[in-house]
Structures are given as C-alpha cells and as structure tokens.
Amino acid sequence: MKIVIATDAWKPQLNGVVTTLDTLGRILTKFGNEVMYITPQDFKSVPMPSYPEIRLSLFPNRKVAAMINEFKPDAIHIATEGPIGRAARRFCRRRKYPYTTSFHTRFAEYTNERWKFPIEWGYALLRDFHKHGEAMMVATPGLMEELRGRGFNNLRLWERGVDTEQFRVIESDVYDHLPKPIFTYVGRIAVEKTLEDFLDLDLPGTKVIVGAGPQEAELKKKYPKVVFDGKHYGDELAKRYSASDVFVFPSRTDTFGLVNVEALACGVPVAAYPVRGPLEIMEHAPKGAGCLDEDLKVACMTALEERDPAACRAHAMKFSWDAAAKQFISNLEIPGFDEDFWLRSAKMIEDPILPA
Template sequence: MKILIVTDAWHPQVNGVVRTLTTTRDELRQLGHEVEVIAPDRFRTVPMPTYPEIRLALKPGARLRRMIDEIAPDAIHIATEGPLGLAARRYCLRRRIPFTTAYHTRFPEYVRDRFPIPLRLSYALVRRFHAPASAVMVATPSIENDLVDRGFRNIKRWSRGVDTDLFRPREKDFLPFPRPIFMYVGRVAVEKNIEAFLSLDLPGTKVVVGGGPQLDDLKAKYPAAQFVGPKHGEELARHYAAGDVFVFPSRTDTFGLVLLEALASGVPVAAYPVPGPLDVLAGSDVAVLDEDLRKAALAALEIPGDKCRRHALTFSWSASAAQFLNNLRPFRGHPALDPVPVLDPAPQADETKKAS
C-alpha cells in the first residue's frame, strides 16, 4: 500500500512526534509498504511565533495539492493541526477522500500557556479539525477518555514503542557530575514545566538535555544545573544511561516517549500522577508518581535498573506500526464508489468513562 503522511513536525525538530513518525515510517517500509512524508522541509517556511526553532510551511495549499496528486496515495494520514495539516484536510474534504488524523500533543493547553485564549475555544477548533477524520489516533486511554468527554469521536488507539537496541543500560561514568544525577530530556519550553524540576532541592546534579525557547532564561535562572544542549543517536542514549533518575515534570504530554527511552536505559522515573505517566507507568514498580515531585525523585533512587529495562521491553515499535496500519482508511479510485474495508481497530474505551 502507498501511504502518505502529512506533518508539520519533522526534522530537524527533535521531539517525540518526529521520532514517532520517523520510526513508524521505517517500520511500515520494512513491512513492504511505500511511505511518503510531506513535511515543512519541502516548502518555504516561517518561524512559529514564540518557538522559532519550529518552522511552519508558508501558503502550502497549491503546491501540496500537486504533490498529493503526483504521489497518488492509497491512504492519507494527517499527523498535525498546522498549516500543512489544514491544507491536506481541505484537499481530502474537497475530493471526498477519507483520511485519518492523530492527537499527538495537547495543543489547546500549549496555546493557553502562551496566550490568554480560553481552553474551550481552542478545543472547539481542534475538535472541528479532527471531526471529519475516519479515525483520530491517540496514544493512551486517559487521553482517549478526555477527548471523548470533550466531544471527539472515531477515536482509535495508537500506542508507542522504544528502540531497545539504542537505548540500553551503559556505564554511568559518561557524565563527570556529582551524583546522584537527576535528568530531564526533551524540549526546553514552557509547556514542559521544567522549572518544577529545576526548583527542587535535590542532592547531586540536575542535568537538562535538549534545546528550546526557554533555554537561555533557565540557564541564567538555574546556574547550578547542567544544560548540555540537544543530543542525538548514540550520544543521546549515553546521556540517558548516565542518569540515576529521570524526572518528567510535564503535566500536558499525551504519552511521553522519553519515559520509555529512560526505562530502556535502566533509569527509573519520577513524575506527576497525570495522563501519560499514569498510562505508561502506573502499577509498574519502575516509577514513582507523586504530586510532591521531590519526594518522587528521591524515592525513585531505590528502584533497580533491571526492572526498568524489563518494563521497557514490553513496548514494541512493530506493534505500534501494526496499530497505525489497522487504523488507516485506504481508498482506491473514487472513495464513494470503491472503498476498501477498514481493518479491525483496537477496541475503543467506554465513552462513558471519565478521565481522571
């Protein structure tokens, strides 16, 4: 099958959405599918307001239409709600072509953290974006339940995996800082709530791996912390493994791929008991979830690394790609005349269940 993924999040961005899409593409190709990605790197771009590291495609409509026509996909997946996602959605609706979408990030909360826009307005716009989709893919039960309560429909599960060959336990002496090392990996941006970590009274060293719009401000405000910048591949994996506890202060992530990467590296997790950590970690005995993040971080020091590794091994990118594939809505010729049946999706949660 020829699959088209349209996304506003792509390389050189470094985040969980890009890693998820890249790995899914690679997994699908290994299964024999042809996968094309239309991303901002094919267009003129402008910096995203308040986050210049992210580039947004400028007036992509006409060119994107030509690109889709040339690719002639069998299935279209729209990964993001940005300019490219909006243009692809418009293309599909005008041609009565079915498509799927994904809810990767809590976009309304991210907007609220930057601008005084009510959540109900932002959610109304996001709900309208996803409403025509044959499937809205989400990573966890908590996010699914929350979206159902907010009026979203056609929700299907799309979990995540982890590269356990790259992210694995290694020697701890890679970083020369006083121990214990409490580590954060991810975007250095306001929605990640990093100050909740940096402001903690903890022994040893706090290490921040990543870049973003808050980096300079946080470096100036917390000079005792070690900000090592963004890392990739083997170097990133070595940083993960050098930590003693991975601290995840975000309250808005829909999954938290970094949680699995830390666990695969043999590093226990401290986090708040919120969606994402609750779905991935609750009851696993490889993390401490507590509203007192300092208490959680100190308690996590007692968790053996081998337990963390065993938990991470239960998450597979091949299973994630299979879920994605089953959620697609393929079409041939005119979709209204020649539909291809949708494969059996992962069961949906009871819509009456409320998000915690």
C-alpha cells in the first residue's frame, strides 16, 4: 500500500511522537509498503513561540494537496493537529477522502501550563479536529477511556512498540567518569515534564538529563551539579540508557512515555509517578523492572535497590513493533482492503497448515 503520514512533529525533535512515526514508517516499508511523510522539512516554517524546537509550517495547504495528489495514496494518516495536520485534514474533507488521526500529545494541558489557556477550551478544539476522521488512534486503553469521557468518538487502540534491536543492553562507558549511581531522564526539557520534581530530589550519585528544550538554560543555571548531556540518537542514545542505573520519568501528562520502554529494553529500571502511561507500561512488570510511587524519591531508590536488568529487558520485549504496525494497518479501514491478505503477504501472521 501507499500511505501518507502527515505530521508537524519531526526530526530533529527528540520525542516519542517522532520516534513512533519514524519507526512505524520503517516497519511498514520493511513489509513492502511505500510511506510518504509530509513534515515541516517540506515547507518554510517559523519556530513556535516559547518552543523553538517545534517548527510551524507556513501556508502549507496548496503544497500538501499537491503532494498527496502526486503520491496517490491508499491511506492518509494525520498524526498531529498543527498546520500540516490541518492542511491534510482540509484536503481530505474537501475531497471526501477517508482519513485517520492519532492522539499523541496533551496539548490542552500543555497550553494551559504555558499560556493559561483553559483546558476545556483546548479539548473542545481537539474534539473538533478529530471528529470527522474514520478513527482516532490512542496508545492505551486507559487513555481511550479518559478521552471517551471527554466526548471523543471513533476511538481505536494503537499500542506502542520499541525497537529492541536498536535499544538493547550494551557495554557503555559514557558515564564512567561520573559519581555512581546514575539517575537519567531522556526527553524534552520543558515545563510540562515537571523535571524539577526529579532535580530537587536528594539522591546519591549523579543526575543526568539527555535531551533539549525551552527550559534547558533555566535548569542549567538552577541546577549546576546536574549533567546536561544534550541530544543523542540511535546507538549513542542506547549507550546512555545502558550506562544508567535508573531511568527517572517525572512527567504526569504524557499519553504513553515511549522512553520508559526504551530504557527497559536497555536493562534499566523505571522510576515514575503512578499516572497514565507509566501505569500501563509497568502493569504486570516483574520485580526489578522499576517502581511507581507518589514519592518520586521512594520510586528512585526502590528501583535502584531492586534493579534487575534481565527483568527489565524481558518486560520490554512485550512491546512488539510488529504488533503495533498490525494494529495501525487494521485501524486504517481502507475500502476494499483485505487485512488478512496484507498480513500474510507481509509475513506478519502464519498461513494455516492445510491437510495433505
């Protein structure tokens, strides 16, 4: 199939949305599909106020329409609610072309945190954006239930996966020069991540922040003893996970928190609040894979004391990208599409053994 993925979040951003969409495209391509991304890299753009890492594409409507017309896709997936997402949505609605969307980011909470925009107003705008899609894909059953309670409809589950070949337990000396143990956070350095909850903790060893974002300069000045290690990708990021003793995730607003699963895949236990995302990731996790607690210090120290890299890795292996890609394809609902035929063609399910 030929699939368009329209997204306002793209490289060089380091976040779960970009990682998810990039990995999804690679998996779909591996199984014989052709994927075209429409991203800010295709347009003139300006930095988002107070968040320059995010680029807002300027006047994308005409070019988005031209790109889709030329590509002639079998399916269109709109991943974000920004200018590119809105341009793709406008194209689909004018042409009466079916499309799907996905819910990745709690923009209602984020805009309230940054600019005091009322949360209910934010959700009203989000409901309006998603309401005409064939389906809105959501990462967890708990989030689906919450959004249904907020008036969203046509919800479908699209669980997340982790690239367990990329993220693995490896020998790494990148933090050998730092006092141990190493407590690490990976992701955006922004107010909605409540990083100060982590950085204010009285913990032994060293706190490390991997990533970038609008709060970076402020936090560097406020916490001079914290190591800010910048942005890293691929093997370099896997080395940083593997060199850590505990992965700390202080956010209360993420829809999933893919970095938690990446850390687990590298053998590192998770310390986080018992909130949506971490709760669903750590459900049925074995002892040694981490700890969730409203006292984040208790979570950190318990995760450190019970740390079991093998248990972490085993739990991460439950998050399969093949299964996630299968769910995504199922949710597209292309007219005339034979899902069983596609899955067999892509070798994602076995053909039945027929009698001789």
